[in-house]
Amino acid sequence: MPLPTGDTTWPPPHLGPALDAMHTWDTWWSGDPDRLESLYGGSTGGGPDPKRMQYAGGVMGRIARWWWGTPTAAGERRTKLHVPIAGDLCGGSADLLFSEPPRFTVDDDTTQARLDVLTDDGLLATLQTAAEIGAALGGIYLRPVYDQDVADRAWITAEHADRALPEFTWGRLSAVTFWRVVREEDGQVWRWLQRHEPGRIFHGLYQGTKDKLGRAVPLEDADETAGFAPLVSAEGAVETGYDGLDVVYIPNQSSRRWRCHPRLKDWGRSDLDGVEPLMDALDETYSSWMRDIRLGKGRIVVPESYLQSSGPGRGASWNPDQEAFAGVNVLNRGEGMALTVAQFAVRVAEHRDTAEDLVNQILRSAGYSGQTFGIGGDVAVTATEVTARERRSMTTRGKKILRWRPALAHLVEALLAVDQYAFGGGTVPQRPTVEFEDSVQEDPLSLANTADVLRRAQAASTDTLVRMAHPEWDDDQVAAEVALVRQESGTAVSDPMQAGDWP
Incomplete structure (x- = not known):
């Protein structure tokens, strides 16, 4: 049986470096300050002195040297500000690829008519979402699915790279196992595994723990898998209706950090890979800017004699908006009776220049031009001028299209085959010609x-x-x-x- 049979560690240990990296990228992409503090250990106050930890070695020292790894001082509110540039990067990547729907054409008229129905606006939305997720996690899996109780046609769905165990042969995806946690109860974890091989999908339900896959249990034990129980064969497989592998993997960019890893070298690279320190510095810059604004608020220091009593045990106050005051019956003590105005300078230009330089460096390192993200103004220019200004972004888009075009051709062929298998219609599944529209009109x-x-x-x-x-x-x-x-x-x-x- 292709699915695991023993109580093995799950996820498999060799996926550890990739899953850790994707967890980091996913945290930055989410834009959640709480997750960032939790990731870098800066969410609790009253712990070890961060200054001492910064000189330590190992993981703790490396984390403490991040700005997000510095805990908020005890008794103070959190003033860290997060700039969601990671989400802008990944969203901009998807917009460059699929601002316009790709065109799929085949030779057979009947097949073309059915293909036009299958590749409606729903496909474009799926591709846009998949492209953004792939830009964040380093790659995305796409596959056709169908449910005769839900729709009268097959459609495309995306599987995330941090829940997949792929197998590559000479750089090409030959099989993949997706997993999903369907239930957690009393320390027990039920996982649904789907192994895709050419022509069939193996389904398995396992009851284990957080770190162990556990034992195989009947599919009827979970609501999510009960519907597949009557469909699987004695080996636990379901026919797909397509002779080849019904899953495609689109790496975002070629991998750098895992190029020598025998089992991870074919995985993709996130647009956020390598720019995490710059994003950390950008958040620190904006937080410092906001700190200057808070400290720059004008304050008036008044002598104690100017305060108005609020009653026994209620302290005293001073109203700066009051227009008329009664005379203060105190001895004249010279400068001691003067009002002191405290007004700190706000370093706007310094912070703005630093932030702009960091943003430009982040975009350049990720392979994009600032013009793509609105840096440089929105002055109306011709398409030729736009392409010239966004040359770096257009180059990155072209490199990604080289990976998306053959994968989409394979995916649409599988979609036609699965749709013919499930719904009939007399179509002839064939590999289409894929054309990407110009992103600049x-x-x-x-x-x-x-x-x-x-x-x-x-x-x-x-x-x-x-x-x-x-x-x-x-x-x-x-x-x-x-x-x-x-x-x-x-x-x-x-x-x-x-x-x-x-x-």
Whole structure:
């Protein structure tokens, strides 16, 4: 049986470095200050002196040297501010890839019609979400699923990389096991394992502990797996209807830290890998800026004689907004009766310059241009100028497309096969051609001026000019538009070389 049979450690120990790294990236991506303090050990006050810990070695010393690893002093409120730039990075990566839906085309008309139904707006939303998760965790798994009680067609779902045990053969995914915790009770953990192999999926339910997989139990013991019990074979497998592996893995970028690890070298790399110290420094900069603002609030120090008693045992106060005051019956003590105004300077320029430099360095290290994230203004420019300013982002997008295009072709072929297996319809599953749309659209006025110059120079046909103005149109739409243009301009005449018989 391909699924585990003994009480093994789970997750497998060799996944430890990858899972630890993904946990760190996921914490930064979540944007939750509480999780960051918990990750770096700075959530509790009254512990060891952070200054002493910073000189220590090992894990504790390394954590204490992070700004988020410095505990809040006892008796003080937390004033740490988090800038969610990790979420902006991953979201921007997904927007660059799937701001426009990719086009899938096949040769068979019946299959194309069914493919158009399967790849509706729901697929684009799934791909956008998957791309953002993959940018954060270093990779994403996609696979087709179906449920005849839910929908009349198959669809695509994403599986996260921190809940997957992949197997690669010569750099290609050959099998993968996904796991999910379906119940926790009295220290016992029930895990649902799904192992995907070419043509079939093995399902198994295990009762164990937090660190141990435990023993296999019947699928009927959990509500999430009970529905698969009548479907599995004697080996515990369910047929997929697709001869190949029905799962694709899209690494975000090539791995750096695990390139020499025999079992992790094919895993992807997060956009956040290596920029964690810079994000920590950015949070420290903004928190220092806000601290300057708090300390810079104007304060008035008044002599005790100016205070108004609030009654026995209730202290005294002074109202700075009161317009008229009664005379103070005290001896004149010179400067001791003066009001003292305390106003600290707020270092706005220094903090802003530091923050901008850190943001630019984070974006550059992750492979993006500042213009992509609105740095540099929103002045309207042509598509050519936008591409020039965002060249680094466009280069990163192109590298990611090289990984996404073949994976999507394989995925859509599997989707067609699974849909045919579950719902029929006479389609012919085949691998489609995948085209990514330009993420930067040309300005219509610029296109019109270019087309006008080309027409006056007689350097392009009407068909070429229509295709330039409407790159999203198919051949039938272009032909219809060309006919209308010729009719309105009076050039819709028949070819004299094909006009009847010559006298």
